[in-house]
Amino acid sequence: MNNTKTKKVLILCTGNSCRSIIAEAQINAFLDGAISDSSGVKASGRVNPNAKKLLEEKGIWKEEYHSKTIDKVIDNEYDLVVTVCDNAQETCPMFPKAAKVIHVGFEDPDGKNYEAFLDTYDEILETLLPKVKEELGL
Numbered sequence: 751m752n753n754t755k756t757k758k759v760l761i762l763c764t765g766n767s768c769r770s771i772i773a774e775a776q777i778n779a780f781l782d783g784a785i786s787d788s789s790g791v792k793a794s795g796r797v798n799p800n801a802k803k804l805l806e807e808k809g810i811w812k813e814e815y816h817s818k819t820i821d822k823v824i825d826n827e828y829d830l831v832v833t834v835c836d837n838a839q840e841t842c843p844m845f846p847k848a849a850k851v852i853h854v855g856f857e858d859p860d861g862k863n864y865e866a867f868l869d870t871y872d873e874i875l876e877t878l879l880p881k882v883k884e885e886l887g888l
Contacts, residue, residue: 757829757886759786766790766817767798768867769834769856772805773874779810781879783888787826793819798860800867808871830885832878852885854878 759777763770770788777786794817805811831851835858856873859866882888 757784757888758827759784759882759886760823760826760828760831761786761788762820762831762833762835763788763790764792764835765794765858765860766819767794767796768801768858768860769870769874771797771801771815771817772867772871773832773834773878775805775808775810775812775815776871776875776879777882778812780875781883781888784882784886787823787828788815789818789820789823791820793817798867800859800864804864804867804871830882832882834874834878850885852881854881 761770761773761777766789770790774786774788777784796817797815802811802815805815829849833851833853834856854877856870856878859870
């Protein structure tokens with residue numbers, strides 16, 4: 751077993767149904783040395799069906815992924831918190847127990863066609879993952 755501690759990442763959003771779930775799944779699937787949770791300020795209580803379908807198609811869906819409110823993760827300690835809300839109407843809170851908080855915004859694909867979800871998936875993969883890796887020194 752290697753001696754590098756697994757870094758914990760929280761992806762924070764408003765609804766916790768699309769972007770943050772996609773980012774959580776990607777970090778858990780593709781980023782060695784990091785594990786991720788996601789949460790929403792006003793969690794929708796459901797994963798967007800297009801987001802779930804996309805993650806299933808990519809082979810990185812896990813049944814434990816679900817839309818959860820901030821109180822479910824507020825007591826956890828994270829090495830990095832990433833807010834992904836890009837919309838001016840969306841308010842991402844500050845998180846009390848984070849070593850570092852960064853913002854990497856993405857447009858919300860909710861309510862759009864499946865293509866928009868594919869675009870968001872690619873954007874998160876190309877933009878967010880390298881940023882998280884850099885911030886955590888992985």
